[in-house]
Amino acid sequence: MSNRPRKALIIGAGIAGPVTAILLRRAGIESAIYEAWPYSKGIGGGLQIAPNGMHVLDEIGLANELISRGSIAESFDFYSQSGERLGSINRDMARRFGQPAVNVCRATLNEILIDKAWCACVSLYFEKRLIKIEDRGDQPIIAYFSDGTTAEGDFLIGADGVHSVVRRQVVPDGPQPFDTGLIGFGGFVPHAVLDGRPIGRHVETTFGKSGFFGYGYCSPDPNDGVMWWSTQPAHGMDAAMFRALDHATLKQHLRGFHHGWHDPIPDIVDAAENIVVTDTLDVATLPTWSRSARC
Secondary structure (H helix, E strand, O other), X not given: OOOOOOEEEEEOOOOHHHHHHHHHHHOOOEEEEEXXXXXXXXXXXXXXXXXXXXXXXXXXXXXXXXXXHOEEEOEEEEEEOOOOEEXXXXXXXXXXXXXXXXXXXXXXXXXXXHHHHHHOOOEEEOOOOEEEEEOOOOOOEEEEEOOOOEEEEOEEEEOOOOOOHHHHHHOOOOOOOEEEEEEEEEEEEOHHHHOOOOOOOXXXXXXXXXXXXXXXXXXXXXXXXXXXXXXXXXXXXXXXXXXXXOHHHHHXXXXXXXXXXXXXXXXXXXXOEEEEEEEEEEOOOOOOOOOOOOO
């Protein structure tokens, strides 16, 4: 009987994949991560890690680093289109849950996690696009990739996002991603854009008649440390159509949609560069998310 360590194949090197691999290594299980895209830095917008996520990052020794490279968010404050304050949620998170909520650039978070995984001796392979999984009963699972290579492991974990190939293999008749009819715009602007509205450690979100706009600090970097986003009805256009527009036309669209909204929203739109546009997708609850668990 072989005494070799069990091995996990993890598909996807975003957020969940590296964290899972690090924790599996700690449990004595070898892990290899396969990512469809080339290794890259600087991709993505801003996001917030809630206290439960921060507890996971603390477990792998990364909470303090994330706080130092991100920005603690002490509340979500809501405003009307004219600037009237409507209310606030998620206050005193650190006191209530033992960890704060932290805003961070997704690229920064991904860089931290990939570096930690490498330091934990996790094998990472990029430009490995999964095309098929072969489950052979009591034999190792085989993952097939588009470049003609394969990999074998005792079990396979899907962490490959909303368009998950693993999900389609494991639950072929399960629900598929669907478009919610909303388009998301976003990016980063310098700290100086908020000089006229010192928001401190608060995320501010404005609800308009047909969309919303949000912003908050996500990094100590004064040149690129404020994240912003605009969510609005697609009105028959998808993200690819918006991305095909030149920068001036895209910015003019945002100016028009948010015309008359309270300060500093017009200043944020004017300062926006490298605007990211994404479709807003969702997936219905899955009937199951596992098959033939043998480990």
